Amino acid sequence: MLYLLLAVVCSVLLGFIFKLFPRFGIDGFQAIVFNYFTCVCCGWLHLGYFPIAASNTGKPWFPFALVLGLVFVSGFNFAALTVQFFGVTVSQIMQRMSILLTVPFAILFYNESASAGKIAGFMLALASIVLVNWPSQANGALMPVTDTAEKPGEQKPVVQKRRLLIWIPILTWLLAGILEILLLRVQKEALADPNDPVFICNVFGTAGTLGFMITAAGWLGKRMIFSWRNVAAGIVLGIPNYGSMLFLRMALGSGMEGSSFFPVVNVAIIFTTTIGAVWLFHERLSRYNWFGIALAVAAIGLISL
Numbered sequence: 001m002l003y004l005l006l007a008v009v010c011s012v013l014l015g016f017i018f019k020l021f022p023r024f025g026i027d028g029f030q031a032i033v034f035n036y037f038t039c040v041c042c043g044w045l046h047l048g049y050f051p052i053a054a055s056n057t058g059k060p061w062f063p064f065a066l067v068l069g070l071v072f073v074s075g076f077n078f079a080a081l082t083v084q085f086f087g088v089t090v091s092q093i094m095q096r097m098s099i100l101l102t103v104p105f106a107i108l109f110y111n112e113s114a115s116a117g118k119i120a121g122f123m124l125a126l127a128s129i130v131l132v133n134w135p136s137q138a139n140g141a142l143m144p145v146t147d148t149a150e151k152p153g154e155q156k157p158v159v160q161k162r163r164l165l166i167w168i169p170i171l172t173w174l175l176a177g178i179l180e181i182l183l184l185r186v187q188k189e190a191l192a193d194p195n196d197p198v199f200i201c202n203v204f205g206t207a208g209t210l211g212f213m214i215t216a217a218g219w220l221g222k223r224m225i226f227s228w229r230n231v232a233a234g235i236v237l238g239i240p241n242y243g244s245m246l247f248l249r250m251a252l253g254s255g256m257e258g259s260s261f262f263p264v265v266n267v268a269i270i271f272t273t274t275i276g277a278v279w280l281f282h283e284r285l286s287r288y289n290w291f292g293i294a295l296a297v298a299a300i301g302l303i304s305l
Contacts (some may be wrong), residue, residue: 184258
């Protein structure tokens, strides 16, 4: 339980750090790339030796590290595109709805339990994810950031455009689910020691390398501008990001079923982030948001029974 709580705390810190990026003019993608390298450095300090080596290519988890690194970078890009075309609300919901893939996978492929309480908690978790992210007119931070400034006569083309791009949020959801499923497979099949950060360091190293290639192309093509503030933001982001992945894997390895673990983690992150946003950033919540928070508490309770 301690590792689960630490994973949630680190993930919530990530959300708050991301929230401050616009205030300081941070390029999110570049910060994410430097964050991956920071995570590798954290693992280096943690282990006492550099975690990425040629000998790792023979480890059973190495193919998963490569695929997960690709999923990390791709998932971020599609989540950003979802925000751009459909809004923050849709992006948050699609990422957290990954449990629609993870929970059935854990139950069907690893014969995990499917009690009435867990199923009820799962359904409440889905409802809470939607309601907590439901746009509130009183809170601009919860409103979708989309091209709503279109003139009335231009709204129809905008709607048609979004219909054509519906595959973007679907891919965001799919990649979030694949990420959790692959982590679950590594844990269930004992491919890597959950207490050994070498595996996640190689995941971060792969993601950082791929991301840096994209960033370098952006610098050369003048589509991106290098700034040390993005490097600094990546360092600040990387420390809790390393902790979130480390503690998540340690919590998964503590014996908790994946079909219980991922709903609890996702709902706990949303619950804590929302409460923290009200307290720290003075955001206002609608009655739907508060009802979603209540459902989140109930869902965690039912799933944890």
